[in-house]
Amino acid sequence: SGTTTEPAKEPAASEQPADITEGGKYAEEQVYKTVYAEEVTSINYLTTATNVDFALAANLVDTLVDYDMYGIIQPALAESWESSDDGLTWTFHLRKGVKWVDYEGNEVAETTANDFVSAAQYLLDPANESETANIFYSVIKNAEAYFNKEITDFAQVGVKAEDDYTLVYTLKEPIPYFESMLTYVCFFPAYGPFLDEMADMFGTSNSALLYNGSYLLSEFEPQMQRILKKNPTYWDAANIFITELNYKYNKEATALAGEMYKRGEISDVIIPPASLDEWMKDPVLKDQVRPSRLGTYTYFYAFNFKPTFDAEYEPENWKLAVNNSNFRKAVVAGFNRIASMKTEDPYNPEYRIINTITPPNFASENGVDFTQTGNLAAVTAREFFNEKEAVALRDKAKEELTASGATFPIKVLMPYNTNSTSWANEAQVVKQQLETLLGSDFIEITLLPHAPTGFLDGTRRAGNYAIMKCNWGPDYADPQTYTDPFRREGNYNFPEYTTEVTADGKNFFDAYEAIVNEAKTEYTDLTKRYELFANAEAMLIDNAFVIPYNVSGGDGYVASQVHPFETPYSAFGISSNRWKGQRLLAKPLNTEEFNAAQTEWQAARDAAIKDAAK
Amino acid sequence: MAQKSIEEILNGEVILSAEDVVIKFNLRGQELTAIRGASLDLHKGESLAIVGESGSGKSVFTKSFMGLLDANGRIESGKIMYKNQDMARYKTEDDWIKIRGKEIAMVFQDPMTSLNPLKTVGKQVQESIELHQGLKGEEARRLTIEILNDVGITDPERRYRQYPHEFSGGMRQRVVIAIAVACNPNILICDEPTTALDVTIQAQILQLLKNLQQKYDLTIIYITHDLGVVANVADRIAVMYAGDIVELGTAEEVFFDPKHPYTWALLSSLPQLGIKGEPLYSIKGTPPNLFKEIVGDAFAPRNPRALKIDFEQRPPYFEVSPTHKARTWLLDPRAPKVEPPLMIQKMREKWGALNE
Amino acid sequence: MNKEKLLEVKNLRVEFGNKNNKFVAVNDVNFNIYKGETFGLVGESGSGKTTIGRAIIRINPAAGGEIIYSGKKISGKIDSDTDRALTKKIQMIFQDPMASLNERAKVDYIVSEGLYNLKNYGTEENRKKIVEQALLDVGLLPEFASRFPHEFSGGQRQRIGIARALVMEPELIIADEPISALDVSIRAQVINLLSELQKQKGLTYLFIAHDLSVVRFISDRIAVIHKGKIVELAETEMLFDCPLHPYTRSLLSAIPTPNPRVERNKKIESYDPGSSHFDYDKNPPSWVEIVPGHFILGNEREVSEYRKQLD
């Protein structure tokens, strides 16, 4: 059945608190200041796929729908929408009177359904090099053919403005997660005539962009600063509390930000692991330090089934080892993730460690989080690190491997990127910890430092590793997205090369693939769909094809005036980058306050999800 | 010609008098005695030539009259009297500024490097004038051009604006002389003014100096080891060896009646005296090491006619005539009678003897 | 004349600089050097004396004319055998004893450098012996072999330079102002040594100098060079007795004599090429043997004038 969303209530002006500080909780001056080291590459939100760029674009241009602070979809530019029964056609009814303004706040035009069509057309022109076009054309009908120039009539593409305020998307397949995709940059609107006018120059400076979001990019000087000013014409201006966002570029921000924060020159600081102790030891500073919120990027150590490395590291021997499940399991059981995690977070290493590839709070069905679904529930509950078991498994593996002609120690090539200090540190810990536990006569880990230039091509994609830490982030809010790395011809760990067989004699990977495919085509029964995905993921983990490691911890520890749980929450898309609804605190949260707030938030979210599921 | 005779000069005023000057240098922790008690009276208006082999201290001795010793050198003892002041006592730059240029000027040996390559020739001469004759601007310029003209530089107006590298060696030497003369000094010290030049130019420069001497009433000290030059210009000759003046006399006396074995050797080795096909007379050996203390006569080791005493005790000056003295034990009445070497005798035959 | 011509220089021309900026340092120079004689070359600074010497020893290439040694052309391209032979036969002594010795090498190496190059000394012991002998020949003690040049006085250094040339057992030595950098008192040492060696070994010298009194003492014949051209060439005494060319005369008149009586009254003859010569534009000078053995540069009219003077 189709879904219909009621128009949201306009937030009444009276709902805004009279006292913005709410009795001293919030700061008087709602101006956010920070220093940053990583410059945005582009403000052309239709082409870029870089996280820093999203963070900026999210506040400049609004989307059809948006998430609230608990991750529930809310109307935004679309006041209401419905889908057809076959789930292929989605119709959106747009809010009237939303203005496009330039960076100085001058009105240019009204935002209409046509702007979504224009944006799509721009996106699907290969000449514009959009890096997110594929996300768009993976779901919208005929979009891929248009992109590949197989059809030339744009009218055939599944995006249409029925009138100025009615937008219709036609999908390829009745995917259940389409709404979640709408907060992604490829579904952003852009004013057509302006796009045409700017052509190549669109999004190359703040004057080559129009704004209908909560902020205007009033100053944009790359490698120097950018200033965002509240957009007075924003349709939901009442919920924008921070009036100015001031970003100052500094390449040495990691070194300087702490000092600047202490001098009160900036609103927040990311505390590098190396100086964390210093902050924690100082009672005044400690009271301002808290962990940052978890993200959705996940990290896992992958076993490579298609080793291509130099003979010096014995790829043939590795093939024998990696296809031995006891060997892999011995490594899993012997891997003390907490020990290595301490290189990044010495105070609360467990916080970010996960047992799954799909992170918690990413997707849920019927109020049950995906990580608690099907066989994955057991995986989530399990303790991986077990010295005794590891030793036992090792002995078994050794026996089996000796029989199959492997030589010891098994050489394990483990690359890391030299531009990341924490990775280098972690790699050293992992090496030492595993070799100590399993014995260096059993495995010998060789760390392979690789320059950042061409890193992935030189290591993971080329199969030039034995075990390596990899990561993956979602493309839409559905568990399917986390199966991508392990598909055939995916260039992560090449599981299709495994020689392992299941109990019933089938090739292990074929068996896995069958489940995934079944799940993928299950569009209607989401409970079943989720369970199938969960079982597939559990299969990979249980058989030690990958070792789930951690979920990205945002920025580690921070001291910040920003309240981490007042921001919009979304597992995917750019909503969580929005400043909407946020206020700067008078005093930053400390860790206890953070934990309390998190618990509170989790409860509220669970309730909200249950609520929404009804 | 208003040229004074030797007698007139020697009876005239003593303008500068050095007495028992000892000059030492510190060199990397060692001490080098460059001048070992040399004395000299300089008479107003005379031309005195100092001859001697390289390293004998000619330059050091005369530089000490202007306070131009290198930083590692010092006057250990002795007096240098000028206008009733003992310049050996001078310490500060301020003391010397009153002497340098104004009273005593110097012409250096190497015309190629003695001029600042980046300043026009005119400016460099004019600098002297402004410094010592109190003239400025156009006046100074006019005088500069006049002096350039005096030293025989044709077309001085144009030359004024040229740089040293546009001048030939001879011309540069003239400029250096012009600079010295422009200071309007009483005494001019010419340290090897012509060594770097070829004979024709050399002759011109010497003539020039002689003319200037008359025009400006200069007292000139010539330092050279070319006896031909000496013969041309000198009224008196001082022969130096190893930091000491070993013989001093009028030009005639030294050329025609030399007394010191070193002077003999020096004159004997002149190729003009040689007979083709026969070896020239030559001084064997090398000069003494000035780092070591020299006992007796410094020339003794190279002197075939050295007396035993020469290795023991330093000879005093013996007066040959009121104007002629020499430091050699051979003049001591107790010494055996030694005839000057053959060459000297031959020379007398050829050019005549003293008082001829 | 029955003297053997060792070296013939014919119409030699030497140029410096590149095409656009050519400078002719030596132009149309002719002379012969006979075996066993000392040939003097005098002239003012920059007149091209050194350049001629260097052209003969092949440091400066000849731009025109030829140089013939023992009947063999040695200018221009020559094969490596001839090159080796010539290296041995023609040697040079340099003006500045300070600058011409490698300060960072021991005397032993300096003297044997040529031997190493020719590799003709047989055993190492033999080489030592040769060096020893060479040092003795120039009046130095053999033990000096292990010392460095800067420990020697100027005269001693120049003798090392001579020893270096001698070990090659050359036939012709080009002595480029070998004494002008030396002190009067040691000049004689070197001059004596050179004549001594000439007698002993039958050497031939090209003796370059600007000190005419020395040249007169040592040379058999003298060539006077002015601005890259030889203006007069004659046997020494003939040249000093009756110099013909105005430049030679002015040069001779300027020689300082160590005799105050003479010197004070001396008159210098000045030489001004502009006024001394007759219509060179129309009537260019040529190299004429005015009496046997006495050559002079002049045009017909001048030559007849000179003839008159001779008579």
Place this chain on the structure above:
Amino acid sequence: MGSKTIKKLADNIDPSMFEFAEYDESKSELTGYSNYSFWRSTLQVFMKNKTAVAFLIIVAVIVVFTLLQPYLPNQKSPTQIYIDPATGLQYRNVPPGEEFLFGSNSIGQDLWSRVWSGTRTSIFIGFAVGLFEAIVGITIGALWGYVRKLDAIITEIYNVWDNIPTTVVLIILTYIMKPSIPTIIFAMCMTGWLQMARFVRNLIIIIRDREYNLASRCLGTPTKRIITKNLLPYLVSVIMLRMALAIPAAIGNEVFLSYIGMGLPLDIPSLGNLINEGRALMMVPSSRYQLFFPAAVISLVTVSFYVIGNVFADSADPRNHV
């Protein structure tokens, strides 16, 4: 004048002294010259400079110590991460003390052994680069300066090579090769020899036409020997200076490379990455020791080589030998 009085003084001399002394010609040749050896004098002059000797000792001690350090008793490994047995936690940021002489870093490695191991690496890199630069730079520079025919071509090569941004070369090299000690040495050499070659060339041009070289040419000395015997010995002092300076320069370069992320991987400690790591702690007073120790060593090494190089260059100049 004063001669009368002098005569009196001289009166009491034994008349036998007024006889001719024996004259020995060869003795007069010998006067005043001593035995001399270039290197001995160089050493003597060098040794007279107290400061230089002090720095030489420092460098020697540092070099010897870095080599010996791993073999001394109770040394920790520079890459091992130390775990507190009591808590099972890594010894993170332990200030200098008994357990860790120079303290530990943020993941529990021993800074003492890291600093020495890093010094060893960096000095090795410095030496290797210095040596390579010297060999290649001198060879090419000498040919460039002495052999006229090669001048134009090498000059053009130089112009091109000199104008290609070093960073381009460095980054492309590190891309083609793995980040490792040989890579970094190779990368630095690729760009470093150029300056040396040019420097040598300019020096050689100054002295190539000196008379003693003409003399050698007249003696038929082949180019190779002229370069090795006549030219290079004159350059030894300046070349030594350059080489001495090449070592600190290479270390400084390594710091820069680490700074732009092209340096050695962290598991190969070097002064460059130690400093770069420590830099982040500049603002953390209690951890500044992590920067201080490597910085102190690097400064000491640099100053030492600088002073030694300069003093050595002075002492190798025979003008300064008496």
Place this chain on the structure above:
Amino acid sequence: MKYYISRLFRSFVTLIIVVTVVFLLMRLMPVEGYFGSNYDKLDEAQKMAKLENLGLLDPWYIQLKDFYTDVLKGDFGQSITYRPKAQISDILGEKLMISLKFGLASLIVSLVLGLSLGILMARFKGKFWDKLGTGYVVGANAVPAVIYYLLIQVFFTQWFKLPLLFDKSNPKSWILPVMCLSLVNIAYYAMWIRRYMVDELNKDYVRLARAKGLRNKEIMVRHVMRNAFVPMAQYLPASILYTVAGSIYVESLFSIPGTGGLLVTAIQRQDNTLVQALSLLYSSIGIIGLMLGDILMASFDPRIKLSGEGGSR
């Protein structure tokens, strides 16, 4: 004149070779680098589209031809990864100006202080000032700049109440960066001017000037200083021009939006067009700087005639 033309021509050839070599070297870089962090998620079609647009799929000689055709038209193209689609000239324009301003400020400071210190050192050779100066020179070179820049930034801002970061509107924020930029250069200039002055002081003409009766101070001012400056003059234009290259350390620390480190970033980010434009710029600066240096030196020193044969230099 002829000399300059032929020299310009040769420089031009060099320039072309340099840029071509850089161009080719950049093509050696892995394709991955042209894409952002999102590389993993792009499909083949997208990758090809991008490479196609960048012209990277053409054979190298076509790419080279296109590049030169554009350059001849005065078009340095658009940045590809650093700031996609932005005109190179726009990116560089501002950055060059700001680095130039800082560079010149620091150059002036370093010249004034460096030369004064150097002169002081030469004047009192072997005395206190000389020793102090030498200590400074050694120190400035020995301690890694990365370290003391940070120290200066942190402590000087505390002590003198100066802003931490550069701020266009606050003139005070110039002080520390200029100071950091100058520290090493002061040492450098002091060292060289001292050395040249000491060399000059040993020359004969100084002796003559002294004999003339000039005071030491006057000799310094009227004769030695200018002469000692000649060898430095050669490098001056290049130093001025090179100020536009900025300093990676200082600009990073003080948030100065200049060109410091731009080349490094551009190479690491594989922004080919930017790298090419920068190498063209820097090589031209190098070559022109050298030429201007020669001209300047010739104008200081009348002996130097550039038009002569290339001879010994």
